[in-house]
Amino acid sequence: MSGVFIAFEGGEGAGKSTQARRLQNALAADGYRPLLLHEPGSTALGDYLRAYLVDGRALSSPAELLLFAAARAELVSRVIAPQLAAGGIVIADRFAGSTVAYQGYGRGLNLAQIAWLNDFATAGRYPDLTILLDIDPAIGMERVRSRQPELGIASGATPNRFEDETLAFHRAIRRGFRQQAADSPAGWRLIPGAGSIADVAAAVRGAVCPLLAGRPLPSAGAG
Ligand code: TYD
Numbered sequence: 001m002s003g004v005f006i007a008f009e010g011g012e013g014a015g016k017s018t019q020a021r022r023l024q025n026a027l028a029a030d031g032y033r034p035l036l037l038h039e040p041g042s043t044a045l046g047d048y049l050r051a052y053l054v055d056g057r058a059l060s061s062p063a064e065l066l067l068f069a070a071a072r073a074e075l076v077s078r079v080i081a082p083q084l085a086a087g088g089i090v091i092a093d094r095f096a097g098s099t100v101a102y103q104g105y106g107r108g109l110n111l112a113q114i115a116w117l118n119d120f121a122t123a124g125r126y127p128d129l130t131i132l133l134d135i136d137p138a139i140g141m142e143r144v145r146s147r148q149p150e151l152g153i154a155s156g157a158t159p160n161r162f163e164d165e166t167l168a169f170h171r172a173i174r175r176g177f178r179q180q181a182a183d184s185p186a187g188w189r190l191i192p193g194a195g196s197i198a199d200v201a202a203a204v205r206g207a208v209c210p211l212l213a214g215r216p217l218p219s220a221g222a223g
Helices: 016-029 044-053 061-085 096-106 111-122 137-146 167-183 197-212
Strands: 004-009 035-038 089-093 129-134 188-192
Touching: 004 016, 004 061, 004 096, 004 197, 016 035, 016 089, 016 129, 016 197, 035 061, 044 061, 061 089, 061 096, 061 111, 096 111, 096 167, 129 167, 129 197, 137 167, 167 188, 188 197
Parallel strands: 004 089, 004 129, 035 089, 129 188
Antiparallel strands: none
């Protein structure tokens, strides 16, 4: 039985990481063994590239796109594909949809080329469900700036390269995410991210439940 692949997408301060972790904990409490991944990262190469992509100095947009794709290719082939092949559950905090939104709508790179590159990097393995936590960037950026610990955002961190971008950039990204959700109603679920953590978590559970219905709990190894 092939596994279940769930991705969280959304702009800065939407609460993705908090909700991804909550979902992991909820599924673990049910007896599953979900694997939680965060892009870019979750492999040695991904962690290495993260220093350039997120925390580093300015990059040309084509180089930025290719490095995100390289990090994803490594993650899919070394971690995600084997976990799914073993029947496990994967929860990804960002995936290919972020590249469409940030490098496509944000940086203005060619969407058809990004689609090709995403196909190549993922070997065509896209999430069974992508949960878009949708939030007005003005609110999301305010959350990031104030780094509210109750939203799971660490205090004292310095803004990364993307958080430093203009509100117009973040509005373009939101458009990119919403367009992807509108284009793939079966594979994407838009959940407003402005609600309380508990309300958003309940909506996430509601969206994920049908995917797991009738699925046996793991006996050993896979989750
Ligand atoms: P991170 O600190 O992990 O923030 P977040 O919690 O919002 O994921 O930084 C990841 C940054 O990289 C984030 O600003 C979005 C950006 N990004 C892209 O531009 N393209 C991509 O394909 C991915 C995966 C992330």
